[in-house]
Amino acid sequence: MHELGITRNIVNIVTEQAHGAKVTDVTVEIGKLSAIMPDAVRFCFDVVSQGTSLEGASLHIREIPGQASCHTCGITFPLEELYDSCPCGSRNITRLSGEELNIKDMVIV
Amino acid sequence: MRPTMTNIATGQTIPLAAQETPEHSHAHPHDHEHRSHSQADHEDHHHEKKTVLLEQAILSKNDRLAERNRGWLAERHILALNLVSSPGSGKTTLLEKTIADLQKEFPVSVIEGDQATLHDAERLRRTGCAVVQINTGAGCHLEADMVARGLESLQPSTQSVVMIENVGNLVCPALFDLGEQARVVILSVTEGEDKPLKYPHMFQSAHLVLINKIDLLPYLSFDIDQCLRYVNMVNTSAQVLQISAQTGEGLSAWYRWIQQHRSIGPDGKGL
Helix, strand or coil: CCHHHHHHHHHHHHHHHHHHEEEEEEEEEECCCCCCCCCHHHHHHHHCCCCCCCCCCCCEEEECCCCEECCCCCEEEEEECCCCCCCCCCCCCEEEECCEEEEEEECCC | CCCCEEEEECCCCECCCCCCCCCCCCCCCHHHHHHHHHCCCCCCHHCCCCCEEEEEEHHHHHHHHHHHHHHHHHHHHEEEEEECCCCCCHHHHHHHHHHHHHCCCCCCEEEEEEECCHHHHHHHHHHEEEEEEEEECCCCCCCHHHHHHHHHHHHHCCEEEEEECCCCCCCCHCCHHHHHHHHEEEEEEEEECCCHCHHHHHHCCCCCCECCCHHHHHHCCCCCHHHHHHHHHHCCCCCEECCCCCCCHHHHHHHHHHHHHHCCCCCCCCC
């Protein structure tokens, strides 16, 4: 359940940045290859945010699909698994996205 | 359950203030809303919403603390290894053997992570090395701040080796940098050869993969060549060594690997 630790980090960072203001919305980016389950984060968020300025806030999760570029044939292709190779068979690839774990923004009142 | 740290030499256990959610002792935000309602002039700005860009990595705090650990270790020319595996892969047996064999050459100390009990730390203590046990409680992995506290308590000597035995788990520890110089994944042959594909994050982040319990291979259907192919699919740069902590087979190659990493030094320069 590392989603609990991840969610605590989200709540801590947002609480610090909000300086006591009431937070109504938080947007985070979670890459589909990051091994973090968005549903588990949503579940933890309600629990972890209780008693903080984030209590009752809506959590928006943008899931970022995996993408890689191939150094052999030059195409950009979707990456379903961390260890996928390019459709051309090459494994000489660079991952472009899918591993994000970022807090994008918050809405305060 | 809260994380705790026990220094096995002194027997002292202290709570680790794990990343708590800060509580707000100052005015509750609702007061503000009530006030604005009761005000005759109904100032609009009280209800204005404002979007604040944060653009911050969720694990930025852990990453910063890990970098601090890395600097602390580099200054002292200490080699720190993060040992990760599933429960029961033989990490503690491997450490017992490694410490017994190497501690005459250089000091080795251990930060031992488990959800509960002091069993492993007590086992390792019998080898004569310095050990701190971190019990993570509900947590399923060690984090950089726990390691910082462990180092503070251990005070490892310069040019020594610190073994960080992470909580037995092939998922969560992959995400958390501890400030180690290298990550070592231990996979025992009783676990099945497809673990690298099932837990790609862990194997991808490894510098070294130790395939342990190879003395049991005659009794199992474990396909070691297939396992090596799977490791290579996930991580082309990791070195792989086949060992048995029980019989000692292959351990000399593991010791050479440690010696090489000691001489490289945490900052890439010789010690």
